[in-house]
Amino acid sequence: MSAKVWLVGAGPGDPELLTLKAVKALNQAEIVMIDDLVNPAVLEHCPDARIVPVGKRGGCRSTPQAFIHRLMLRYARQGKCVVRLKGGDPCIFGRGSEEADWLAEHGIEVEMVNGITAGLAGATNCGIPLTLRGVARGVTLVTAHTQDDSSLNWPALAQSGTTLVVYMGVAKLPDIRESLLAGGMRADMPVAMIENASLPHQRECRSNLASMQQAAHDFQLKSPAILVIGEVAAQQQIQALAEIA
Numbered sequence: 329m330s331a332k333v334w335l336v337g338a339g340p341g342d343p344e345l346l347t348l349k350a351v352k353a354l355n356q357a358e359i360v361m362i363d364d365l366v367n368p369a370v371l372e373h374c375p376d377a378r379i380v381p382v383g384k385r386g387g388c389r390s391t392p393q394a395f396i397h398r399l400m401l402r403y404a405r406q407g408k409c410v411v412r413l414k415g416g417d418p419c420i421f422g423r424g425s426e427e428a429d430w431l432a433e434h435g436i437e438v439e440m441v442n443g444i445t446a447g448l449a450g451a452t453n454c455g456i457p458l459t460l461r462g463v464a465r466g467v468t469l470v471t472a473h474t475q476d477d478s479s480l481n482w483p484a485l486a487q488s489g490t491t492l493v494v495y496m497g498v499a500k501l502p503d504i505r506e507s508l509l510a511g512g513m514r515a516d517m518p519v520a521m522i523e524n525a526s527l528p529h530q531r532e533c534r535s536n537l538a539s540m541q542q543a544a545h546d547f548q549l550k551s552p553a554i555l556v557i558g559e560v561a562a563q564q565q566i567q568a569l570a571e572i573a
């Protein structure tokens with residue numbers, strides 16, 4: 329695995345949701361560059377690797393993306409086996425493709441390994457079937473947080489008949505609520521807000537579109553959380569098996 333960077337999804341938090349391929353890459357890694365949302369418990373699969381945190385949270389200033397790029401390149405050029413470990417899936421609001429393109433432009437081989445994205449894990453852990461037959465004809469993953477402040481086409485989303493899964497939405501709840509109401513979504517459309525999905529301290533708050541902001545406030549909803557907006561958010565089907573004994 330020399331002069332190669334593995335862009336690996338670490339899943340939503342539960343270490344048992346890592347893929348076998350992710351475990352294989354971690355086993356071989358010499359350098360592991362991790363984001364904040366990665367559960368450190370997954371590092372048990374790379375006890376001898378050097379761990380390089382490059383997260384953007386924790387009160388520190390962001391690690392600039394350009395710095396992360398250069399660091400990956402430097403390690404890869406040293407012939408090290410580098411794993412760039414990202415929360416969830418590397419390409420779902422994770423800049424995985426930007427990093428892959430940049431490395432490829434600099435002659436580094438890249439291999440991408442999927443991870444289970446937080447939106448899917450959160451819904452499943454709360455018994456919400458995102459595309460329940462006869463209820464939701466699809467699912468749309470969106471972020472409320474944009475680099476350029478451009479706006480989503482909220483009326484189209486409101487009327488799409490698909491379940492909406494919103495990432496990075498906690499700070500934008502008032503905007504999301506207003507935009508969907510203005511776009512024609514029913515005020516009593518069910519909403520589920522899921523914090524720390526798949527982790528032991530996962531919490532969920534059920535509400536509806538009109539009251540979700542107040543509900544989140546009362547619940548003291550904190551990031552990381554995903555919002556599931558749509559008819560299926562009223563479902564509470566049999567819980568996924570959290571652990572297989």
Ligand code: SAH
Pocket residue numbers: 340341365414415416417418419420421422444445446447450494495496497522523524525526527551552553554
């Ligand atoms: N690539 C990641 C998403 C990164 S964007 C993935 O595929 O899951 C960061 C956002 O993801 C957070 O603001 C939150 O909305 C969501 N998120 C990540 N981990 C989460 C978790 N364990 N529980 C709930 N939301 C999570």
